[in-house]
Amino acid sequence: MVKVTFVLTDQTSRSVEAETGWKLMEVAVNNAIPGIDGDCGGSAACATCHVFVPPEWASVTGERTDMEQAMLDSTYGVQENSRLSCQIEVSEEMDGLSVEIAEG
Numbered sequence: 001m002v003k004v005t006f007v008l009t010d011q012t013s014r015s016v017e018a019e020t021g022w023k024l025m026e027v028a029v030n031n032a033i034p035g036i037d038g039d040c041g042g043s044a045a046c047a048t049c050h051v052f053v054p055p056e057w058a059s060v061t062g063e064r065t066d067m068e069q070a071m072l073d074s075t076y077g078v079q080e081n082s083r084l085s086c087q088i089e090v091s092e093e094m095d096g097l098s099v100e101i102a103e104g
């Protein structure tokens with residue numbers, strides 16, 4: 001288990017325990033984190049799991065997949081550090097990770 005923090009759109013934050021091997025979106029949904037809905041079930045087809053990953057965590061969270069990129073190309077408010085949290089698998093190296101939830 002690792003600790004991850006979600007910064008909500010109202011700038012409050014929620015820290016939760018995350019089991020390795022789970023997707024970050026699943027961790028958020030299981031913990032009822034507001035702003036992460038996971039409507040498509042994790043198939044990179046809805047962007048209701050859009051988060052911003054701080055640059056210092058980019059090497060740990062990995063690169064966007066092609067499907068993820070295609071979805072982000074049609075998503076509002078995308079930034080350089082945008083990711084779909086359903087495409088990020090929690091690993092031991094992510095202990096202490098903090099991601100910001102995108103608006104909308």
Ligand code: FES
Nearest residue numbers: 040044046047086
């Ligand atoms: Fe739908 Fe991530 S849950 S894109």
